[in-house]
Amino acid sequence: MQAAAKNSTEIASAPNRAVIPIRHMDFKFDPNEVDPLFFHNAELASAYFEALSIFLTFGEDLVIDTARYHRQFVTDPELKARVTSLIGQEAVHSKMHNAFNDVLAKHRFPVTFYRFLATQVFDYGFKRFPNPVQLSMMAGIEHFTAVMAEFFMNHDEVFFETQDEKQRALWMWHMLEESEHKDIAYDVYQQLSGSYSLRMIGFVLAFTTILFLVPLGGVLIPIIRRPSNLFRPSYWKDVARSTGLLFGPKTGVYGSSMGHIMDYLRRDFHPNDHDTTEHLAYYRELLLNPETGLLTPYMTKEFVPPVRAS
């Protein structure tokens, strides 16, 4: 099911007013259950997503801090409550990915080193940028997570190739919520800034970080795990296959999403131009049904922030 791009003026004139829930989860990850070939049985591409899991927590912390600071300037009560939902959802994502990353550390992944690198990039870099740039980065990061979420909602077969149920649940839950809140950061950005050129700066910074993770996350990890891999044809076969899985123009995560990624460059772009309403209804049922939902065993509570007239 492909999400359809809709006429932007038609959607943008009808802002989303639904306040989305903050769901608390507890996956109780176990190092013995982690599948290092989670993504299509490809080591390099799987390692890319493991590195992404580490960097995502830093990106989410930036989104949380930026949203928290700018929430005070948002005057629309519904949007303000939605910002609270964004902060809450990202806080639980960061917490759960950190729990997963702690387990990765026991699983031949240099988590401490990657956290050190991410600290240099985010805490000593991006988080020291002026507030308007961080606001633009927040919108840029949320654009890329929305693109990824839509890709995975269109290709959920990837989650069922593995027996690792908890990693599957983690990524599917994250996918659902990134799509649920994909327009909030953008609406805040448009309300408080709206500058096109500044929005492009956030886009470039977010895109560069994601691309920088490919050599760092994917290519390096199999070599760190086993340096002799460099001389093995199987490693180079995996490099070729994984590159296709990430950048292949027809089915690659980023390659096939290039139109959606670049749509952000349109001056009148809005995240809801890419309609995921049907996807969300389908995945809420698949994941959250009280009896059969894939996330139901892991969800501990749910909270919907109230709308308060300010």
Ligand SMILES: [Fe+2]
């Ligand atoms: Fe997130």
Ligand SMILES: [Fe+2]
């Ligand atoms: Fe997000």
